[in-house]
Amino acid sequence: MSKPSIPKGTRDFLPSEMLRRNYIFDTIKEQFRLFGYEQIETPSQELMSTLMGKYGEEGDRLVFRILDSGNWLSKLSDEDILERNVAHLTTKVAEKGLRYDLTVPFARFVVQHKSEISLPFKRYQIQPVWRADRPQKGRYREFYQCDADVVGTDSLLMEVEFVELAKAIFSKLQLKVVMLLNNRKILAGIAESIGIPERLTEMTVAMDKFDKVGLEGVIEELKKCEFKEGCITALKPFLLLEGDNEAQLSQLEVLLKASSIGLEGIQEMRFILSHLPQEVEEAFEVRFDSRLARGLGYYTGTIMEIKSHEVEIGSISGGGRYDNLTGIFGEKGLSGVGISFGAERIYDVLEKLDRFPKELEGSCQVLFANLGEEETQYLLPLLRNLREKGISCMVYPDCAKLKKQLSFADNRKIPYVVIAGSSEMSEGKVTLKNMTTGVQEALAKERLVEQWMK
């Protein structure tokens, strides 16, 4: 029999990994809760009609399809098959697919349950998504997304809140990050004022690379796209704003003075920055960045992105405002804004910096050694007593050599072992062994629980 395995691009999680993953999820969840977000869940499977056409051509191809149950073949005529149009046949044999992200299901949810929710609706959702991407380092076919969104308000206080939410989460995770902010209206204003409003997307794709390729690289890219010389010259000052956030916005205000949409974007940015707590925090920098675009896609206002200040790994969080998300499901006029935390990358950052807490909740605290039937009967009431006090503990199931049991405790990183042989039993005692220091002490059995109640 060959050794069993799992599909490529998927992962098993060992207990030590689960503790660390839960630490991240729990930290994020706790802040979502504090900020008044309510949790929802949607099914793993969605109808293909819900998923298709929402993620671009590439995305459509990466959706995992569920083969219809029963005789799927009976839906295909011989002619159908022999024509071998795979895209067409796929739609006939797979009416369901696996969730590709959390945003589209959320939009579907809002429209479907409109009468059961109160607007503005603040929801969070932490669930896996699936993509039939080519697996590579750090990219998986199943991974979790952690999203918080509000729909039903265009108040910029929500953007303010998302900045604070991100600050709270990364502060709890003890990570130094920078949060970049921009606004699609500013980008539109730039395109307008350099005379190419219709080429906004191309322009922003090039600008977004500034971080990686610098000014020369961006110019190179623009030339490749056959932007005119005058246009590139006009764009340069927008790429080279200087000074702090307000200084940059002031320069921008002059440059964009003829663009009403651009000025609107500046005003929104100023609102957000002026409503944030004004203390300067070294660990959480908020930086306006006129080059940030994040693929743009459905964003219509603020654009947000968070990067680690300590590890180079790309963005670990991002989001923005989209004015018409639910429009794709027939519900117009609901503005939304949301942020997604990249738990998998945050994991890699914490791992690289060795910044997971040393003691993660969930591990067993005490192993009761098993030296025989009578000894176990002596210890079980003590074990039950500890458990009632909320201390995680277990008895070694088999009567094995003590050495083997101690090495089990070591492997499982259980910090204490309680031992009782005939001498302890005759005196009403137990031996408590500290596995970190190796120190053993004899205790009256009634006093055992006190060790954890200090």
Add this chain to the structure above:
Amino acid sequence: MSKPSIPKGTRDFLPSEMLRRNYIFDTIKEQFRLFGYEQIETPSQELMSTLMGKYGEEGDRLVFRILDSGNWLSKLSDEDILERNVAHLTTKVAEKGLRYDLTVPFARFVVQHKSEISLPFKRYQIQPVWRADRPQKGRYREFYQCDADVVGTDSLLMEVEFVELAKAIFSKLQLKVVMLLNNRKILAGIAESIGIPERLTEMTVAMDKFDKVGLEGVIEELKKCEFKEGCITALKPFLLLEGDNEAQLSQLEVLLKASSIGLEGIQEMRFILSHLPQEVEEAFEVRFDSRLARGLGYYTGTIMEIKSHEVEIGSISGGGRYDNLTGIFGEKGLSGVGISFGAERIYDVLEKLDRFPKELEGSCQVLFANLGEEETQYLLPLLRNLREKGISCMVYPDCAKLKKQLSFADNRKIPYVVIAGSSEMSEGKVTLKNMTTGVQEALAKERLVEQWMK
């Protein structure tokens, strides 16, 4: 555009449902942790070679298949297709399927990660599973399982532990339940002593129905299966054991005196019962039941089942010992025992009994009303202060009529609203409105936080 929907047999969960579901999962998880179980997760997709042949013919059909990415059609020749052998073609176009339960992936996990885990391995796993079953009331195509298992020990102390674990969980959930115990060895002994060892499965299938159809029903069933009259007569006393657990075991001991395997089962049952805490608990009855079989399947020793004492809904938890689970993946000789908690049915029971806690963690505690720009700037520092103290709160995003904001708080069941208009601001105060009683009081703004720190 038609109203969006989700695949049949699947569900969206609204915030109020999530709070209740999490209450159940968290209660179960906390006890798993206290009993020393470690969490793992496995991928939603498994290779079909892992899943096939493990759940019987019916189960094989109910596994959801993932259509291979890319051009799946190219794997089929014209001849293949025109032959229209759907079972054969399915294996060619779908090499992966969705997890059908947590037990088989766990067995695969243990074999695959043997060098990374310490035996005995106590693991828990709470994840959804998928079955292409016909949807009906209370039966879904996606639902969660909550399993705890130990592998690598045949110690009966583990069975003792599972009884205590179940007791702890249902006590926390405030549900009165009965835990039924039996042992496959006892069932084998019965089959042996009535002279039909080879018809064990048929016999137990009939016996297992006793609860629903009574003695006459079981006899009917046995006759239908063409059991001989003498055999049925010999079986009767085994179906009608009387008295408490020990009394029943004593009667059984006499009946099974010629069956060594039967006597072994009795001995195991006595070990378990004698190692349990001896207080009698009305809310958690442990009852030996010689008729319990639970489909038998892979169980080789103890069989466990839990039923509500208050709501008729079938079993809400079950499990047992299986001596060779990992054998299917080539790792022989690992005995295991496990229990599964039916979270979805437990939900229905708690709902029916109206026994969910009134206040579930996760709901927002305070809404800060939004009466304008200046008022909001006045309130934001107070809101931040509350959040830092761990109190979930939010500002109403838009400056709307107070009545609308109060009704939002009502809908979201937010118990307090903080209001500040120009008069409060001029006096350095806020108005705190208790939404349950309707009482309002004016407070110095510095004293707001005290309301939650009592």
